[in-house]
Amino acid sequence: MIVKGLDPTSGVPLYLQVERSLQQRVDDGEWVPGQRLPTEEELGRAYGVSRVTVRQAVARMADRGVLVREQGRGTFVRDTRLTAGARWVTSFTTELAQLGHNAGSRVLGQAVVTAGEEGLPPEMQLAADARMLRLRRLRTDGSRPVGVQTALLPLDRFPGLADIDFTDRSLYQTLNERYGLVPREAVETFTVGGVLDEDAATLGVAAGAHAFYVERLTFDAHGPFEHVRSVMRGDRYRVRLALRTP
Template sequence: MTAASFQQPDRRRPEPLWFQVEEAIRAIIKSGEWSTGDQIPAEDRLCALFGVSRITLRHALRNLEDHGLLRREHGRGTFVRSTTLVAGTRELTSFTQEMRNIGVSVGSRILDCSLTKADAATAAALQIEEGDPVVRIRRLRLGNDEPIGIQTAQLSGARVPGFLDSGLLQGSLYEALERLYGIVPLEAQESYRVGTVPEADAELLDLAAGTPAFIVERITTDERGPFEYTVSTMRGDRYEIRSTLRAGRVPSNPRS
């Protein structure tokens, strides 16, 4: 790799230097010049190539790590990570938007769309009666053309009449719901557990049946209450949960 691969920040631009460095590194990764698993140059080398201080560079690298594009291994260096959706404290967004936020090309393949009846778990989640109609949408979710997970979303049929005939099943589900029905998510409750990939999903996820995976359940509500209940099976090597923990009390200052 030559120095020509690196675009140095323009100090005349209004964007901060760290932001320009971050965008430049994103471009290098997106171009494929740095591939999954590659170790990136050491910090001192990157500082020289970009012409920035170590503090500026570390700010950019930390953001890229938080967004799942890089991983830092103590004592070894920093590496380009595989397509990974990082879940933790974040805004309420769709899968499509989350992938866009980390610079990943999002894709989706519909496996099943049908009108069915709510079972006990779905009825409880959506606060409807067991046996009430629900729209069931099962999709294979992709990032950079690689399988990340299988999501099965169930929508209260009474809230989305005619949705299966809308022609808007591809793309962001939340964008379609807002456009057609004015449904805007306000809150979601998610639970995570470790499970295994069922045999029926193994080939789609390019994994062996029984491989450990995250099972994510999500109930999403708008101003009228729950409208979506989704159960996802996510590849453990491409889906990461990250949280920030804070102390429950602020320590006293003995000098105050």
């Protein structure tokens, strides 16, 4: 296959143009995690450039962790998806750190709502007019969008929480330091669906792209204190469970 789009007169080095093209093809899912790329010779023919140019592009992508080169086997797309499984009750930041990733967060919205507006599960045991903090955040792995999470917490339990700016603050760290809260357990329910229009641009995917929908109810010693709804990109998040015989 001949790849079009390189411009030798643009002033941008050819190896950078090849790198950008390869990155786009990985992002578009042409090559999935674990799949081997064509050889340098094959890519050179496809792009109309030398093997040295291809080697520079591939080396830069390997340095960025997008590709991995294995002696005698070839070059593969690195599997950078986050793998969730049985674990302790932690924040998203701690979970990613334990997996060797660098968590990031951006506040998309912070508002006071009522429990009745949000359709909370009965386990929360809240009146319909109970005031809640709704905190909606984009969660990232480095600069890569992973999911959108919406946390709901009762303000009767956490007075003043709605006045805190969470732009650069950890929610769980704040709950611990300010209110002495220590999470004890959580129940998570996973379903699979398509990304809605309202989340697609934020997550950097097309509407309808595969995603995990996760509902989490988190408890401390006094009962449930948090309900979280998450939409996690299916190409950057997966769940693995170990099963044993009784």
